[in-house]
Amino acid sequence: MEKVYSKPRLLTDAVMHYCPGCSHGTIHKIVAEVIAELGIESSTIGVSPVGCSVFAYKYIDIDWIQAAHGRACAVASAVKRLEPEKMVFTYQGDGDLSAIGTGETIHACNRGENIAVIYVNNAIYGMTGGQMAPTTLVGMKTSTSPGGREVNIHGYPFKVADMVAQLEGVCYVTRQSVHTPASVRKAKKAIRLAFENALAGKGLSFVEVVSSCNSGWKMSPVGANEWMEQNMFPFYKLGDIKV
């Protein structure tokens, strides 16, 4: 028999600290595969965030910089300008990218920095204990909105991808997921295109991955994926937003 699947070569042997079933692990695997397939492991620089994926640098065997909370797009902009031949990408959660880092994100998008942004939207602050994020759905219960998010107090959930798609510097925006084999295959194609765009200097590519945080959501991993399909996808609609 022929081997048709194994752990990606660039994924290290370190056991990831993520909760069982967390989307971060699956997204890391795809990123590692795409970098290996493009043959750019020695010319890629990742920028990791503050959030559960802060330790991404321990798991994918490439060069990394770990940015201060929310600042990944600013750090990546500088790295890309200093090292224009490198493929530079950020990997950020929704708390990092769309709360404390909103300014850095929007202006990197508007400047059209030649980077790729991987945006893991689990609608919550996972690392710190499941607090409400700007992306939390209306009515969604979190540790800081125990009665559910209320529009008249907390405002509306923030659709960052739709917003940055309006900016001229952004060449590609898509919203994906990684909870089924088919969605993993699609998300991988999207990340590959984003990395190719960054290499080709086409502007900023933005790949949102609608994700589950089963610990923060207080569900089982499989139950969280089902809840995501039923509740996240109607609001955060999957598919290309700008190509």
Added chain:
Amino acid sequence: MAKGRVEIDRERCKGCEVCIGACPVSILALSSSVNGKGYAYAEAVLPEKCTGCANCALVCPDGCIEVWRD
């Protein structure tokens, strides 16, 4: 004869069960014993039915599954 084969790294597995639902021929299940981390781990309980489609491996967040196919 099975057309495919999976090998699951039971010490790396966290027992999330995501692979189990992804298998189109329902051959995976959680073990009754636990690994060194205390997790029940995924195993192929009907290995002769494996088609080698690799769906389980694609969705495993922890890269625990290797797949072979004829």
